[in-house]
Amino acid sequence: MIQQKWKRSFFTIWAGQAISLITSAVLQMAIIWHLTDTTGSAMILSLATMVGFLPQAILGTIIGVLVDRWNRKLVMIGADIIVAAAGAVLAVIALIIELPVWCVMIVLFIRSIGMAFHTPALSAVTPLLVPEEQLTKCAGYSQSVQSMSYILSPAIGSYLYATWELNAIIAIDVLGALIASITVAIVPIPKQVTQSEDAKRNFFEEAREGYLIFKESKGLFALLWIGALYMFVFMPINALFPLMSMSYFGGTATHASIVEIVFAVGMLVGGLLLSVWGGFKNRALSIIFSILLMGIALFISGLLPKNGFLIFVLCSAIMGFTSPFYNGVQMALIQEKIQPEYLGRVFGLLGSLMSFAMPIGLIVSGIFADQIGIHTWFMLSGICIIGIALLCVFLPSVRNLVQ
Template sequence: MTKEILKWKQYFFTIWTGQAISLFTSAILQMAIIFYLTEKTGSAMVLSIASLVGFLPYAVFGPMIGVLVDRHDRKKIMIGADLIIAAAGAVLAIIALYMELPIWMVMIVLFIRSIGTACHLPALSAVTPLLVPEEQLTRCAGYSQTLQSISYILSPAAAAFLYSIWELNAIIVIDMLGAVIACITVALVRVPTLSLEEQSLERNFMKEMKEGLVVLKENKGLFALLLIGALYMFVYMPINALYPLISMEYFVGTPMHVSIAEIAYASGMLTGGLLLGLLGGFNKRIVLITASIFMMGASLTISGLLPSSGFAIFIVCCAIMGLSVPFYSGVQTALFQEKIKPEYLGRVFSLTGSIMSLAMPLGLILSGIFADRIGVNNWFLISGILIVGIALVCPLISVIKLLDENKK
């Protein structure tokens, strides 16, 4: 193995070791906060507001954050974002020592943490292609998905155990330590900075913000893929909120059945991430994306057709749904990293995150209106059919097909 290969692998896995630890501790805290809000209020509305607070900053501030990511040292932004997340947790932990945490204060801290996440994610996505060779981006996206999947599998059980023996402020301290570890691992890596000609020299904020959209629209294939993705998220994201409902009401299950479905989904994601890491050199990325969307749609369709006694088959469908996820999100991320110039990546990733985040609440509103009226199983069926339709349309769009042929 050459020195160059060893160097980029060392850098990538150093950063992602810290990110994995931070992701895991953050997921534990996020679940613990859900337990806390449920215990204190028992209100579905409060939980819905907490979920909204989690993605609202990305949806609203994404384009502005992207300009800052492209203007400044991305390594410092990642460290700063983690420190903001840790500081917000510290304030909450200190207050919890002296009084019972009011719900409004928890919401404010969730909002601040989500701002930190909205800064961190595009910076991390923009840093990766500066460290990793272009031909390895898809493989590294698979490894990233694997780490996220492990976190999704382990964090609910860890959160439930820790919340049963500790106060919330002790769990907050664990998340703070995770954020500090992430800062240290990023600090240990030398991240290349953009040359002067790659940086925006005019410092016109509004113009720079619009440039992210202009650059994205100039690559018609990526822009079309983004619109397909927004439509996909619009249809699919509401289903995320309905897994407990279909498990407990339609399949007449218990909270244990809900947990089994979640674990099956996360296990599928883990397997998909590992496979993507192994298949990272596969050149037909649009084929992988199309197959991923089709697998998701077909699994949802089958789930909607099952009788109420078909929970075992539903679990298999959940595993296939999870398996499909890395082949969509991981491959799409690698395509953007490959085909967008590094100086625009922060703005482009923030913009795409905003568009996806805005598609989610619209879909949630739609599902809330219809799922109760027609039955959750029928909503799974309709969503599955629509997603299969999206999968069939995607490869027929000529500019998307060309993404596998055109280089940056």
């Protein structure tokens, strides 16, 4: 009976999250098409991408403190309502006038703030609902939902943008956000332990406490910085997939889309396998396996001749497949090892660090990839990621993180 209760609660919330995630991804694709059509500016598209993760990078640790102070259920509902309200305002403006770029940017920024609250709150709520031994499998479900949004959103977004008005697509996302808030509202979520008003310190002291809690576990602390290094190397590669498909292999936009879809399908398969199997008993082995396989696939991709596109597609599927065994397992480990009352700060810090690592990596790759060739950059990135996997093997704190 208890098992059925937690499953009902978890899957009710995640059904709403799945709908909201897909509708948000569809709207994101539609907005990208809108900005492409109306401006034709790569700078504007880059700025829109930057706006998407800037709040998490800058405000992540402070938001984490608030998530730990406040009722996380209300935080999630409030974040969904903010996202819905921002979308509704954009839809109304689109009915009246041609959407100005600055207006789109402001709404994207507000939506991003909402998601910066929602993401750590959801991650912190999960261990309050799910038995510890099921956290890794549930992380696999979460990764599967995310990969489904990657698969569906480009096709749905492109089709709807071609046939519907933008404000109609916005309305669908508003509906998705409202559904997500309703599913959270109807599920009873145990209240986390919070500090009394007298015990509360200023934001920076509490944010620092989240860092110190991370530091208490040498394995998790090492994984925090390994994750930042991993994002620094891999995220630029993720952005360079279309360039590899079209410039190096001489393909078209269709070839680039195939690679993106295959990557997402690989991620879906990996997430489903993780949700059923749960990964290796020693979760550190799952993480090392994931990073190593990613590095090998990247290295092989960089060595391929210009007629090796089909092998590149296979390598892309392998890269996608490995992703849940890193992201999902790392999340489950944090949820297991960190006390629930600190999880908001911990996930806020993690998100902030990863968000800072991504743009730095993009800048570095932008400088060097054009100079040495995109395929060479893939090969060197593969070597770096293999090195990260070996670093995990040689660090006892990571290797023996969980037996």
